[in-house]
Amino acid sequence: MKYIPIYLIFIPIITSMIIYLFNNKYVNYLVFLSQGVITYFSIKYFSLNNHFLESNILNLGGWEKAIGISLKNDRLSMAFIFLSIFIWWVILLYSWNNRKGDFKFLFFLLFLEGAFLGLLQTNDLFNLFIFIEITTIISTILIIYKKDGYSVKSGLYYLLFNSTGMIFYLLGLILVYTVTGTLNMDIAKERIELLNNTLIIKLAFVFIMASIGVKSAFFPVYNWLPKAHGAAPASISALLSGLLIKSGIYAYIRLHYIFNINDLNDLFFILGILTALSGIIFALSQKDIKQVLAFHTISQIGIILMGLSSYETKANIGGLLHVFNHALFKSLLFLGSGIIINHYNTRKITEIRGVFKRLPVVSVIMIIGMFSITGAPFFNGFVSKTIIKYGIKHNSFHSILFFIINLGTCISFIKFSQIFFGDFKKTDFKKIHSRSSMIILGISCLLMGILYAPIINVFYDIDLSFVNIFSLSALFNYLISLVIGFFIFKFIIDKDFYPMKKIRHLYISFETTNFMLISFIIIMTIISLR
Amino acid sequence: MKLSIILAFITLLIGIYGLIISKNIIKSIICFNISQGAVVLLFLTFSKEYPSSIPIISENSSNMVDPLPQALMLTTIVIGAAITALALMLSIKIFHYYGTLDWKEFIERNG
Amino acid sequence: MIKKILSILMLISLLIVFSLASFEALENSNSFSKDFYIENTYKHTGSKNLVTGIYLDYRLFDSIFEASILLVSVTGIIFMSKRDDEVL
Incomplete structure (x- = not known):
């Protein structure tokens, strides 16, 4: 059973090729068989290795460690593997009714799963580059799947900008290879420690962090995300925004562990705050459902970065936990909005009314998702946001900014919840597809909110019982922020002033984005060389 | 040796400058290709000392160049070609739908 | 300007x-990997061309995925270029 990491990568890829060869409606049911086999293998692998107290390394081909490629699994990667297999089950169940006979869609979807599971397990710097490029190419093809004008424009922007970002990754890689003589992540970490922070290592770190910043949507270079996630079909939007954006965060954690440079932690904290604030400001001014949710993804990534880049351990754990919670509730919101858009045939918030009467199950689950993202007690957003709040408690200015970000999220979702009331007058409705996948996600959000302590104990061995979900002060804080948000919404946002119109139509074209990428690199170089 | 590293990096900077100021989609794709080729050149010049020979074992025993960056660059060239092909296909589709190949004219014609 | x-x-x-x-x-x-490749490639793999030995033996995993990038991008281009009334 020591070859299970290889089975996890290659079983989806071979299944996708078999499905593409026989264009037959009944061979498509092979998808569920392969998903079941992968789930069984991953659970067996987790329980056989003594819950991964130390990491498990498999050297491919039996070559020596510093020369060949190796695959490494530890607790972090196993948690991500379980999350990704779960989300892929949900996406398959959601889109099965429409795409039963569409073998091309299933080919790309399963290939992406194999490549993503490979990205999570690799231990080699150049192999990480190849997996990131495969993920970019397949995501582009899935974004342009509907083949209308808006999708094709967004897909081209996404492809070119991400590939430009990965050029800088190669520049950092050549500097690391010349100085350490190896491409393996563990051995490079040991040799970099002996070199003691010279100019070479700092410059390589700056280049690699710039490319990882493009991939995971940090402050100056996030402009590809609203266009790409707004233009994709609904299930692909949920997959991209819930899971594939976390590949950048995963690479950030791994590369930060190798280089171990702590001078830039303050810069990343400030970047996290700026990302979250700008995401909220843009989200308040949009009128399209999917654009609102895409800008909220940017601000939640800012919160995750605030958690992961601080010096305290508690905030790190809070940031990591928010990665998993965000995947659950953001996929829920995107899948629900997909059903709503299909049913009503329009995308603007101001025209959709009366969801609660027509689609009761969907609206209840969307309300669960909205409580999770704003951080209500008993739901899973509350747990991770409270842990991050404890971590930054000693600096009062940061706490005030964190409160403002949460307030902005509340305001925006109060605006979003207008779609539930009222009544709708049109009479042509299309057929709605299955809701069982959304029910699964809603139940898992509730479970993570109530039973978080035993689940985290199994994975990470950390005691989280200091987070008290039954405390009255937390509930009181949440209600106060809801009330303040409601008043701000009524008197300021709803009137749609002129600055809001300007912000909504702000469009940063391709050349300006590249200019921001170069200035991002220069600023990081100046700060790290002081 | 040092001069060749500086020249390869200047080529990369010319490609990036082209990405910053070009207003046409096809020019952006060409500048991306220039940058990708310059990175390949930079990788290959980092490990060459004079005199040295190609990494094939025959009767000479003088210095050999490091063979690992050359193997990595075979893969990188293939990735660059695949991305260029996909991007050109998308630009053909954009021309069918919008009638223009300019990055900034999409705002007016929001079709 | x-x-x-x-x-x-x-x-x-x-x-x-x-x-x-x-x-x-x-x-x-650091020339650790260069010395290793020059010494040991002919013994382990039997090829006198060192680049072939690395590309197809020590780093075969990369080469498999590079070939699959070509497969995916060609499939995507064929899918993109069909007209809408011909889509299966």
Whole structure:
């Protein structure tokens, strides 16, 4: 059973090729068989290795460690593997009714799963580059799947900008290879420690962090995300925004562990705050459902970065936990909005009314998702946001900014919840597809909110019982922020002033984005060389 | 040796400058290709000392160049070609739908 | 106009920093993997061309996925170029 990491990568890829060869409606049911086999293998692998107290390394081909490629699994990667297999089950169940006979869609979807599971397990710097490029190419093809004008424009922007970002990754890689003589992540970490922070290592770190910043949507270079996630079909939007954006965060954690440079932690904290604030400001001014949710993804990534880049351990754990919670509730919101858009045939918030009467199950689950993202007690957003709040408690200015970000999220979702009331007058409705996948996600959000302590104990061995979900002060804080948000919404946002119109139509074209990428690199170089 | 590293990096900077100021989609794709080729050149010049020979074992025993960056660059060239092909296909589709190949004219014609 | 001048200045400063770093890297370069490949490739793999030995034996995992990138991009281009009334 020591070859299970290889089975996890290659079983989806071979299944996708078999499905593409026989264009037959009944061979498509092979998808569920392969998903079941992968789930069984991953659970067996987790329980056989003594819950991964130390990491498990498999050297491919039996070559020596510093020369060949190796695959490494530890607790972090196993948690991500379980999350990704779960989300892929949900996406398959959601889109099965429409795409039963569409073998091309299933080919790309399963290939992406194999490549993503490979990205999570690799231990080699150049192999990480190849997996990131495969993920970019397949995501582009899935974004342009509907083949209308808006999708094709967004897909081209996404492809070119991400590939430009990965050029800088190669520049950092050549500097690391010349100085350490190896491409393996563990051995490079040991040799970099002996070199003691010279100019070479700092410059390589700056280049690699710039490319990882493009991939995971940090402050100056996030402009590809609203266009790409707004233009994709609904299930692909949920997959991209819930899971594939976390590949950048995963690479950030791994590369930060190798280089171990702590001078830039303050810069990343400030970047996290700026990302979250700008995401909220843009989200308040949009009128399209999917654009609102895409800008909220940017601000939640800012919160995750605030958690992961601080010096305290508690905030790190809070940031990591928010990665998993965000995947659950953001996929829920995107899948629900997909059903709503299909049913009503329009995308603007101001025209959709009366969801609660027509689609009761969907609206209840969307309300669960909205409580999770704003951080209500008993739901899973509350747990991770409270842990991050404890971590930054000693600096009062940061706490005030964190409160403002949460307030902005509340305001925006109060605006979003207008779609539930009222009544709708049109009479042509299309057929709605299955809701069982959304029910699964809603139940898992509730479970993570109530039973978080035993689940985290199994994975990470950390005691989280200091987070008290039954405390009255937390509930009181949440209600106060809801009330303040409601008043701000009524008197300021709803009137749609002129600055809001300007912000909504702000469009940063391709050349300006590249200019921001170069200035991002220069600023990081100046700060790290002081 | 040092001069060749500086020249390869200047080529990369010319490609990036082209990405910053070009207003046409096809020019952006060409500048991306220039940058990708310059990175390949930079990788290959980092490990060459004079005199040295190609990494094939025959009767000479003088210095050999490091063979690992050359193997990595075979893969990188293939990735660059695949991305260029996909991007050109998308630009053909954009021309069918919008009638223009300019990055900034999409705002007016929001079709 | 301002954008052009600013970008030229930033790119020139990037050139200066990178050349300083790379000259320093060339002086203390680590040739561990180069010595390993020159010594052991003929014994382990049987090929006299070292690049072939690395590309197809030590790093076969990379080569498999590079071939699959070609497969995926060609499939995507064929899918994109069909007209809408011909889509299966």
